[in-house]
Amino acid sequence: MKKTYKIEVDCANCANKMEDAAKKTPGVADAVVNFMLLKMTVTFEDGADIASVMEDVRKRCKKVESDCEIFL
């Protein structure tokens, strides 16, 4: 299961950090952040509860980069 979300972030390095944070979230198989398009593509593990996983991803991203946003 793959989903794309719009994100808001100011710098490219911060986008990399968001990508790292999202990848480490339980339930996420892979995550790619595209800074130029301000998009995050998340591949979920089978059977993951997407809504709660994404809440978690958002929280973790906020932690590494306080000035970011993921539009769920």
Add this chain to the structure above:
Amino acid sequence: MNKKQKRVLWRIIAAAVMLVALHFIPSEGVWNGWLTFALYMIPYLTIGYDILLKAWKGITHLQPFDECFLMALATVGAFVLGRLKTGDYVEAVAVMLFYQIGELFQSVAVGKSRRSISALMDIRPDTANLEREDGSCEEVDADEVPVDGIVQVKPGERVPVDGIILSGTSSLNTAALTGEDAPRDVAPGDEVLSGAVNLSGLLRVRTTRAAEDSTAARILELVENASSKKSRSENFISRFARVYTPAVVIGAAALAVIGPVVRLLMGLTPDWTDWLMRALTFLVISCPCALVISIPLTFFAAIGRSSRSGILIKGSSHLEQLSRAGVIAFDKTGTVTQGVFEVAGVHHARIPENEVLVYAALAESFSDHPISQSLRRACAEELDPQRVTDAREIAGEGVTALVDGRPVAVGNDRLMARLGVESDPCSSVGTVVHVAVDGSYCGHILIADRIKPTSAAAIADLRKNGVRRIVMLTGDREAGARAVAEELGIREVRAQLLPGEKMTAVEDLIAEKHSTETVAFVGDGLNDAPVITRADVGIAMGALGSDAAIEAADIVLMDDNPDKIPRAIRLARRCMRIVRENIVFAIGVKLICLLLSALGIGSMWMAIFADVGVMVLAVLNAIRV
């Protein structure tokens, strides 16, 4: 500029004005120097309050090594130093000021580049004029148009979804899809692709695909996903950034402690403030942003630019591969040739050439074979099927029939030999169709695939651009393939290949290539999909309609012009050169500045250049693609 950027701009202007004004206020010595300190705090907080706040948040989230933290540490450090020793706060404010200018510039440049790409990608209309059963027209969301519905496309509008013209004639501008500016004339029965602009007449179109599966949507998706497939350079830079910043911060800490301690041990004065200053300079240089932004920006710009000229590149990594293409294998039919069989001439005709053609076309008029079709196309006059009786197809030989009651035989050498008709051999390359009427030979028709007008130039261009080996792979017979290759200037031909053998041929090429180069395969995408997938760089040509080809290829040429291949390679090389320039330039300047400031030669001003200046230059270089 958006609201956020404008606000930063005003803060920059305000802080700069204050900084200049403070220069003329004689505040030294008042309140033991604290007045100057307080006055300089005003522009400092104006320009840097958000950075300080973010730095604080970073610390509380245990993420200290971000650039806000570095900037905060460096400037606060400079303030402390100013208070304790130098009494000069300009540097501290200036560092923050220039940092913000750099950030603003980067944000504006990236925003601009984003917008220009999205304008380019604005090829999908949001609404469609859906025709109701009573013939009335209603404007609906393009997503709501059903497959097999009927939409009207007025002059000046874009075709909303793929479909087939029911009525109306017009010319279409397909520049957004193919990069080709010349308008294309269309009539009922023709296929129209979404994204094309209707130039003149009203068209009624029966839709064949839903909006989300239509060409425009597919192209958009492809280009958007392209920059998510990261290249090696991009991955290298993210890895580098991850190590670089902590390393420099540790270096700075070491510098601040070890330097003075060593001096103390040597019996010298420790110069704590001097070494602290060097350490702070280190921190300013340590931000990796110039690199991290300029590399994806370059790829993004290159992918955007190429899609504007009808070359879709499905990922940054493919640009990298394409730039190293040293071997290119071409499919023949439909790739370097037009893939359409046409009558190239009538030779050795004993009766008027036109009559040879008409007899042949009539005899073959019941067949749907491509050769029969090309015979029919070549006839100027309308053919009356009533004139033909008793048509019989003889597999592998040809056709016999009665035309106007006279026996006509149309076919190859074998048919003529079996009928006992002596035929003239043909010296040209192509498919030869002999024609005999009443048992006597009337001449033969040569049918050949035509070479695309730009093929030869494209091959020469590839050679000039350093493609070392060009090979043609084809299922056709040796002689025909050789003739085409010779005309194009291709020296290496592998003919009579079965589809599976094409794959082995490409694998051979991959095995024989030099270690630094890549092998590209160019096919028309109809039956080459597995080979396209196997090559290092798979290029599908004229593949707008074919899902399999778009899926399999790394690079999709929207029209079938081979000219686009050297153009794509040049663009890829240019892009990679800029990427390399930026990597070397940014890392180089930073390392030199680090070294200089460790030795105590560098100043905070130099550090600002190493950070902001390098980023500005790298971004400007990136958008040059």
